[in-house]
Amino acid sequence: MKQGNDRAKGRLGTGAMYHLMMLPGILFLLVFSYVPMVGVITAFQDYIPAKGMFGSKFVGLKHFIYMFKLPDIAQVFSNTLVIAIAKILLGTMMAIIFSILLNEIRIKFVKKSVQTIVYLPHFLSWVVLASVVVNMFSLDGIVNQILAFFGLENINFLGSNTWFQPLIIGTDVWKEFGYSSIVYLAAITSIDPGLYEAAGMDGASWWRKVWHITLPGMLPIILLMGVMSLTNILSAGFDQIYNLYNPVVYESGDILDTYVYRIGLVGRQYSFGTAVGLFKSVIGIVLLLSANHLAKKYTDRKIF
């Protein structure tokens, strides 16, 4: 094979050709991914734009120490974790339940239409969906109209520190449950139908079949997806929160990413923002490596 190729081409070996194919992409990665990685040294400096990265003074861990002393930071961390974990847990549960129910639908038209509709919100951006959410949950929105109909008090969902987190979590589950159900649905269809028949012979009810066949059959995928989502635990969803929050709910709505944006970029505290971002990245990479290890150990599949 190699000989034939060399004879025909004569100029460039296959190996060299492969390297050449990799070159443009690798260059892009070096410039746009690896140069910013070098840029994290600004986290250890008092970065002054005019002096640049090589002229600014090194200050060691000053910005990290400052970060841990900030009164907001504990709140920001806990917001990030609570929102992220709740999204993962509820989102996964919802997707699993939905995929099990959808799998039971025998009318093809219903099944297809439902799928088309529930996948749709995933493809719309939070810029668009924020308007939808605001429209639903504002003081005079439909949700409050329904509450009023049942004689309940109106709730200012978007301006209440009690309700903002549930709103963020709920609307994210709403946007993503259909799309995340795709993998679970694929997992269900790969379960051996013979198992269901055998269980049916033994007189198992629908519920028993789900509990003893479907769920165990899905378990490897559930574990894999769960492990993979660990890596998102410090990214509670910038786009969504940025588009929905306002100063009134900073207390309950600020997550690491929105905080870095507000303090670091808008407030031009470049070094401090980079330090918070770096901290987040490092935790993220540790989580991902642990997740990969766990995945290998419990599901026999590596993420990468």
Next chain:
Amino acid sequence: MSYSVSLKDRIGRFVINAIVIFLALICLLPLWNIVAISFSSSEAVSANAVGLVPVNFTTAAYTKIIDDAQFWRSFGISVLRVVLTLILNMILIILMAYPLSKSKREFRGRNIYMNVMIFAMLFSGGMIPSYLLIKNLDMLNTIWSLVLPGAVPIFSVILVMNFFSAVPKALEEAAFIDGANPLQVLFKVYVPVSIPALATVALFSIVGTWNDFFSGLIYMTQVSNYPLMTYIQSLNVNIAELLQSGTNSAQLSNLTEISNKNLNAAKIVVAVIPLLLIYPLLQKYFVTGIVVGSVKE
């Protein structure tokens, strides 16, 4: 599976159908409500009278959009951005996925490249170093700041790489014997048989790029350079926040538009139309794409 048609089963089946349809409606109706609002008169909208059917049907909001120069400018920037990103993404995905689909023995250095990619996926310098890089490259306020940083979608490269490595070896060997070089093999053998995977990643690219508002927000200092989602986002910004940050005349004119709920709704509908046009295509491929990408057996 065989089903007895006992009454209990029928009720169960009916309940499941009802729940599933209910969930679908919950996904659809809030979106539909925005469409209805966009076709209603602004009086009806401010009176909260619009449900699922437009009240006092009018296309006034849409005729207003036609005169909104910035909307179309932003729309154009978004289209240009999607096209440039798509071309760049597809070229780089195909070129990188092919050598990476070879074994370590066939392509020496493969694992080094792979590690370079995976590390870039795992670790990033973060928002601020990226911003400073774009600034130092003098790319602020240019279309390139929206296109080049996302040139290599690593997840997509890996997805296509997996697809390529499943292509039967015999096809490639036959082409080599016929005297093809790797580039010819790639484009004449691999690309044609990998259309589903390539369509999937192409659609990821289009959707991701069209929907992104954040790069526009940080890399563009002038509203006139905003891509569409950033422009719409800037209209959505809370009035309180605008007043806080000190308003200039451009923002003030935005303020008057914000009160116009139906105009905003119409802008959102128009901004979503391009996605809805490719959605049928999208649906045909992405399910396989997702399954190939995440539950590879």
